[in-house]
Amino acid sequence: MLTLNDHRQMPQLGLGVWQMPEDQTAQAVAEALRIGYRLIDGAAMYRNEAGMGQAVRASGLPRGEVFVTSKLWNDQQGGDRARRAFDATMDRLGLDYLDLYLIHWPAPQQDLYVETWKALIALRDEGRVKSIGVANFQEPHLTRLINETGIAPALNQIELHPTFTQPLMRAVNRRLGIVTQSWAPLGRTHDFGAAPVQRIAARLEASPAQVIIAWHLAHGLSVIPKSQNPARLRQNFAALSLRLEDADIAALDALDSGERTGPDPDSFTG
Template sequence: MTDVPTVQLNDGTEIPQLGFGVWQVPADDAERVVAEALKVGYRHIDTAAIYGNEEGVGRAIAASGVPREELWVTTKLWVGDFKEGNTKQALRTSLEKLGLDYVDLYLIHWPSPEDEAYVQAYQDMEELKAEGLTRSIGVSNFLPEHLDAVIGASSTVPSVNQIEVHPVLQQRDVQSADASHGIATQAWSPLAQGEVFGDEPIVAAAEAHGVNPAQVIIRWHLQRGRILFPKSVTPERIASNFDVFGFELSADELAAIDGLERDGRRGAHPATFNPASQ
């Protein structure tokens, strides 16, 4: 198995830099695809309560034979739960579905900033960490002003901010804010759902290194220091997305991919998205 590099978070824990995501993976498929990912060598699995597939993820983990201490499991707190004051129970429910005693990382999924309920949720997550139900806590889709709000009202700086990042949406202002606080940036939708596979810098790098466009983009994220977790339900792609440690992009290739930024957001904007009303 290839050794995946780790990133040391600000609380001292170490997270595998390359993981496997299960967003939009149907519940009936989750067990199969996570089992395949674990067989390939992934040890970092990212799920969420709202995905509806935590039970399948848990079954795959239980059947894998991989020691728990070798795994990194992330799940996320849904907005509806923290708006109703159910942060603590939400994690306990996720743990039951996953069949785990603890998760490695618990994230607020969206800030939903029409009020500051996310601040109380984060304070509740600090207590969950103190109880040992999660090793690390963090946030997802937080803009700099949301980070400032939770940091100002708590004693724990988030370990992670999971945001949409790919070659055509790099959110450099958010990444800079993360770095200024010692927060690791995780990239969701790291491949832009294939939108950039035909862009010239990516095609050229793939040809130069004898790899595919997805592998180039994954390598770009890794070399830029981000944590990421591409998703696939196809065994061949699950394997190829993991096979990215035999080549390295040059400084010029990295810069050319950086230059693809075009504000190509594919998901919702955190400043206005209110999933609790969806």
């Protein structure tokens, strides 16, 4: 578990549902919950919130044991639009409250992320969402949010994997008391073939995915790998018990190329 700056706790390892077809999401989330996952990361833009909510409601688990995240898409930024988008997300999920709500991208050209952040603060204060955060925010975006509202995000979800390690943003988040969560944590599988990953996996009799997930965990990052395959879901979850040596972590750190696989947050509008 990781402790957020609002004193709430969040599971460190979760399931991401990006690009899961709506009609398959409920089954994948249900299987993940049976395995032991307790963090499910979704977004309005993924268009599968209904399946997420269906699986959480049908799981038989107490609502307080499942940490559910969703995100506000770029074209819904702004005070009133953000509130309407949140209402629509909750209708699709069919849940009484959300554990974490994120601004998906800063979209700085719109210049609406501060106004949007104020709407999220109000939703949190009303008890409709427990924690609030952002995704893909750079240091200037974070600094402006904090300076203009006095409230730091609980979490910043950013692209992060062994070939794009984001040391500067990790340091910024740490300094500001913000948990870093990794999206595309496996480098879209491109990082699997790296020699250190293969070598460590062979020595530990683990999969490349397990090695990379263990690397994220060792760095204190929250990580949300995606899979719909029951065997891989179990395998990824088992990475919680995998321990890397310091030399392993350093070898994976050294793979950093500084190159993103996704959009640049300073220019992306969606």
